[in-house]
Amino acid sequence: MMMTSEWxxxxxxxxxxxxxxxxxxxxxxYRKAHHAVYSDQVLVEKIAAxxxxxxxxxxxxxxxxxxxxxxxxxxEIRKQKRELDLNEKVANxxxxxxxxxxxLDEISLIIGKSVSEAVKVPVSNPFFETxxxxxxxxxxxxxxCSA
Numbered sequence: 001m002m003m004t005s006e007w008x009x010x011x012x013x014x015x016x017x018x019x020x021x022x023x024x025x026x027x028x029x030y031r032k033a034h035h036a037v038y039s040d041q042v043l044v045e046k047i048a049a050x051x052x053x054x055x056x057x058x059x060x061x062x063x064x065x066x067x068x069x070x071x072x073x074x075x076e077i078r079k080q081k082r083e084l085d086l087n088e089k090v091a092n093x094x095x096x097x098x099x100x101x102x103x104l105d106e107i108s109l110i111i112g113k114s115v116s117e118a119v120k121v122p123v124s125n126p127f128f129e130t131x132x133x134x135x136x137x138x139x140x141x142x143x144x145c146s147a
Contacts, residue, residue, distance in 0.1 A: 021107070026100045033093040043089060050080045101125070 105123040112121035
């Protein structure tokens with residue numbers, strides 16, 4: 001592949017887009033939320049304990065209810081997960097992560113559709129997967145697409 005002025009322009013635009021994303025408010029909020037979680041030593045220890053318990057849980061799942069510690073480990077992992085889920089810092093981090101992921105999915109879709117309507121872009125949010133502009137949303141035309 002030869003470098004042409006068109007490729008140089010595309011690379012410059014990609015750098016500019018990358019810079020805009022990295023300097024966005026969402027990325028700033030993500031970094032702040034990430035720092036809030038991982039600077040709290042007690043919370044970091046709880047996350048590490050949960051990850052160790054998750055490994056035991058995965059081992060137990062191979063045998064299911066026939067594993068001798070099935071009920072004990074299943075109950076403990078649910079308890080630890082609930083404790084983490086109810087932590088305000090963890091909940092905020094998850095919320096900001098989802099918002100950032102949605103923004104990245106939307107950018108990916110815009111770039112993919114600018115190349116061709118046939119480009120399939122993997123996204124994490126089902127809302128973006130069913131974006132109607134491709135004519136196959138499955139809503140029966142309620143969204144005014146050409147379904």
